[in-house]
Amino acid sequence: MSDDKILFKISNLKQHFPLKTKGLTVKAVNGVDVQIFRGETLGLVGESGCGKSTFGRVLLQLYRQTDGKTLYYGQSLESLAPAYVKETLVNLSKYKQRLADLQKDYQDSAALHEQLKEDDSQSVQAVYEALNASQEAEKRYRNAYLDIVQLIGGFIIVEDPSQITPLLLDAFQQSSEQHRLQGLLSALQLEVEEVQRSIRHAQKGNRSTGTKERRLSQLQEKIRGISATQERVAQDLAKANRLLDDARKEWSGNEEFETHERLRDNGIDLSRLTFSEIRVLRKDMQLIFQDPYSSLNPRMTVGQIIGEGLLAHRFFKRDGEEMQAYVMGVMEECGLAPYMIHRYPHQFSGGQRQRIGIARSLALKPQFVVCDEAVSALDVSIQAQIINLLRDLKEKSNLTYLFISHDLAVVKYISDRIGVMYLGNFVELAPARMIFTDTLHPYTEALLAAIPTTDRTDQGKMILLEGDIPSPIKPPEGCKFHTRCRYKTEICTHVVPLWRELEAGHFVACHHPLTRSKDVPDAVPTQD
Numbered sequence: 001m002s003d004d005k006i007l008f009k010i011s012n013l014k015q016h017f018p019l020k021t022k023g024l025t026v027k028a029v030n031g032v033d034v035q036i037f038r039g040e041t042l043g044l045v046g047e048s049g050c051g052k053s054t055f056g057r058v059l060l061q062l063y064r065q066t067d068g069k070t071l072y073y074g075q076s077l078e079s080l081a082p083a084y085v086k087e088t089l090v091n092l093s094k095y096k097q098r099l100a101d102l103q104k105d106y107q108d109s110a111a112l113h114e115q116l117k118e119d120d121s122q123s124v125q126a127v128y129e130a131l132n133a134s135q136e137a138e139k140r141y142r143n144a145y146l147d148i149v150q151l152i153g154g155f156i157i158v159e160d161p162s163q164i165t166p167l168l169l170d171a172f173q174q175s176s177e178q179h180r181l182q183g184l185l186s187a188l189q190l191e192v193e194e195v196q197r198s199i200r201h202a203q204k205g206n207r208s209t210g211t212k213e214r215r216l217s218q219l220q221e222k223i224r225g226i227s228a229t230q231e232r233v234a235q236d237l238a239k240a241n242r243l244l245d246d247a248r249k250e251w252s253g254n255e256e257f258e259t260h261e262r263l264r265d266n267g268i269d270l271s272r273l274t275f276s277e278i279r280v281l282r283k284d285m286q287l288i289f290q291d292p293y294s295s296l297n298p299r300m301t302v303g304q305i306i307g308e309g310l311l312a313h314r315f316f317k318r319d320g321e322e323m324q325a326y327v328m329g330v331m332e333e334c335g336l337a338p339y340m341i342h343r344y345p346h347q348f349s350g351g352q353r354q355r356i357g358i359a360r361s362l363a364l365k366p367q368f369v370v371c372d373e374a375v376s377a378l379d380v381s382i383q384a385q386i387i388n389l390l391r392d393l394k395e396k397s398n399l400t401y402l403f404i405s406h407d408l409a410v411v412k413y414i415s416d417r418i419g420v421m422y423l424g425n426f427v428e429l430a431p432a433r434m435i436f437t438d439t440l441h442p443y444t445e446a447l448l449a450a451i452p453t454t455d456r457t458d459q460g461k462m463i464l465l466e467g468d469i470p471s472p473i474k475p476p477e478g479c480k481f482h483t484r485c486r487y488k489t490e491i492c493t494h495v496v497p498l499w500r501e502l503e504a505g506h507f508v509a510c511h512h513p514l515t516r517s518k519d520v521p522d523a524v525p526t527q528d
């Protein structure tokens with residue numbers, strides 16, 4: 001899958017919540033590696049408390065992630081121009097030192113594991129602990145390495161990069177300035193059109209246009225000024241790029257340089273953004289809740305509820321005719337009659353309220369929407385309508401969904417791929433159908449067996465998922481599912497299974513993945 005199809009690249013993502021008791025944390029999300037593709041619906045299933053909502057929320061940056069890397073490709077790095085880029089380039093030697101320290105940690109812990117493995121006097125437990133520690137150290141090193149190589153590519157191999165970083169910084173800043181000026185120009189252009197419209201309006205009504213004409217020439221003057229600056233910046237940018245190209249040419253043919261150069265990556269590292277930078281991205285990423293009742297302010301009309309975000313994100317300057325027309329358009333798209341714009345939430349049915357919640361999110365033209373049990377509180381027939389609405393809206397705007405639901409039939413119906421979570425980790429991920437037909441993980445098998453089927457001879461399967469979910473405060477060692485898994489062996493109780501792509505697009509974390517082919521369970525199609 002090429003990078004331009006990717007919206008998120010997530011590696012070793014962790015979200016731990018501290019508890020009041022010192023030193024204890026709830027490991028709600030505990031090392032997730034996954035990519036989310038543009039335009040897909042990624043379904044997410046797993047028992048209550050396994051971390052589905054937390055995963056969705058941490059992607060939306062409603063929490064600051066505890067560890068790991070979340071790269072976002074919905075906007076270019078240059079247009080957002082986050083401070084960490086400059087900070088990393090300026091302090092490159094410090095970052096490289098830290099990388100060297102982490103590399104040493106990793107090498108030491110890998111060596112320790114090798115050493116213990118050869119030493120017969122060591123307990124199995126000690127050997128396995130060393131292996132787990134070495135795998136963790138490798139992940140930490142790898143993320144720190146990507147922090148740097150992502151920004152400077154092949155130049156990471158240059159011993160003293162003090163000649164190169166000013167060039168990289170200059171090219172980045174000129175390019176960001178270019179984006180900023182373009183944004184200003186577009187906004188001014190819109191304003192010019194608005195003033196021109198109101199001048200024509202005034203002329204028709206034989207009213208004076210003096211003030212408006214003056215405003216118009218002020219705006220045009222501004223546009224000329226910015227355009228001139230933009231030309232200068234374009235020249236500076238071209239020069240900066242030329243210098244960088246020359247520096248790269250000097251290294252061309254060097255295999256090590258080229259290998260690192262391929263890791264250059266234009267993704268925005270969400271975990272390194274400041275709060276104000278996150279705020280800029282917030283409109284891109286929306287959340288649709290389970291409970292439309294509690295998330296709608298009862299004292300605001302639908303128009304105000306949908307308009308609130310539009311004003312906050314400066315889609316419109318004020319709540320005027322234009323904004324109302326826009327809100328009505330979105331309402332209509334979401335199956336709400338535009339005349340309802342002045343009504344209050346209590347005057348709607350449950351399904352309609354969910355439509356208001358959807359309209360509020362989609363009005364901001366997001367790229368990514370987390371639907372967290374978005375239909376779970378609705379009657380089955382209404383559920384189907386809302387799911388179909390979400391599908392239509394997705395097609396129209398090429399949205400990407402993370403669709404969380406405890407209802408496997410619903411997830412199967414709407415998803416392109418399905419991820420299965422257990423105690424803070426993904427345990428399996430595959431194209432939706434394959435999760436059912438080529439199940440690889442014992443936990444997935446157990447979850448599927450728990451779906452009520454029409455085939456009564458299947459009843460025996462229901463007993464597969466025995467026992468309680470262990471506590472996410474102190475999850476079991478090794479494979480976290482081993483306390484409930486009927487296929488577990490010695491290694492499962494000690495060693496964390498690696499997340500592997502066993503077949504193309506089919507990932508699993510299990511020492512003994514299943515291979516038997518499965519019957520497709522009777523998922524109830526959710527259609528009207």
Ligand SMILES: Nc1ncnc2c1ncn2[C@@H]1O[C@H](COP(=O)(O)OP(=O)(O)OP(=O)(O)O)[C@@H](O)[C@H]1O
Nearest residue numbers: 017026028047048049050051052053054055406472
């Ligand atoms: N803000 C928080 N502070 C502390 N612990 C939290 C917080 N949010 C979630 N948790 C804990 O993290 C774990 C994962 O919770 P999460 O809500 O993500 O699960 P879920 O898979 O969405 O469950 P459900 O299907 O019930 O919605 C749970 O043990 C939960 O108690």
Ligand code: SF4
Nearest residue numbers: 479482485492510511
């Ligand atoms: S790793 Fe072992 S315990 Fe875990 S799911 Fe696989 S077989 Fe079961």
Ligand SMILES: [Mg+2]
Nearest residue numbers: 052053054372
């Ligand atoms: Mg939840």
